[in-house]
Each structure stands twice: as structure tokens, then as C-alpha cells.
Amino acid sequence: MRLVDISDKADEFPEQECPSCGLHVEAGHETCPWCHYEFPPQKPAVRWMAWLFACLLILPLMWILDRIF
Ligand SMILES: [Zn+2]
Numbered sequence: 001m002r003l004v005d006i007s008d009k010a011d012e013f014p015e016q017e018c019p020s021c022g023l024h025v026e027a028g029h030e031t032c033p034w035c036h037y038e039f040p041p042q043k044p045a046v047r048w049m050a051w052l053f054a055c056l057l058i059l060p061l062m063w064i065l066d067r068i069f
Pocket of ligand 1 (some may be wrong): 020023033035
């Protein structure tokens, strides 16, 4: 149960720990501001889904606009 609580907090305040120097860095940073360690890209599937969703929204809109004009 404790582990679940910790992960919930991590979701609320996204933070990642630099494996090189141990500095807590805000999630979203690509490199550590202290030692310039490059963080591995996080959740690429989420980014993919966002793109897919955007395309699904834009494509019908383009089609509709094409029909009107
Ligand atoms: Zn670091």
C-alpha cells in the first residue's frame, strides 16, 4: 500500500531522479541541469497516442473543409 501512495504522489508532482548525480529534476527535462545526464525518453506511447488523436481530429476537419469549399 505504501508503494502505491508513493507512485500516486509522483503522478501529482512529476519528478525524476537523475541516476548520475541523484538530483531531483522536474519531469519533462531531457537532460539534468546539474550534470547534463541525458534522461531516457519517457512514455513514448503517450506521445504517439497524442499524435494519433490529433491526426484523427484534423483529418475529418480537413475533409469537411474540402467538401464545403
Ligand atoms: Zn544529474
